[in-house]
Amino acid sequence: MVMSLEGNRDVLAPVGAAIRSQRVASSLTLQELARLSGISAGALSLIETGKRDVRLSTLAKIARSLNVELSAFFGGPPEPGGDQGTGMDRGYDLSEFE
Structure with missing residues (x-):
């Protein structure tokens, strides 16, 4: 299954x-970041506006x-107690893998 952008x-x-x-x-312009990163200003603009899916290596x-x-680039740390515990605690049935 392929998800659209x-x-x-x-x-x-x-x-x-x-x-x-x-x-x-x-205090960098798109053009300055482009020169520093080796990624075109146009590509950076698309990434910044969420219009281009970006590879981890590019990030x-x-x-x-x-x-x-x-x-x-990925937000703050997880909330305490927000995503801890076993798979079953989060609603996943992982019993066949035990």
């Missing part, structure tokens, strides 16, 4: 917004160019 906007848009936020905080280049950890 539209179905991924809820994932792509926040990552793109985080990249833009980091770029602006670093790593962007993070290095902005001098931030890759995790800076």
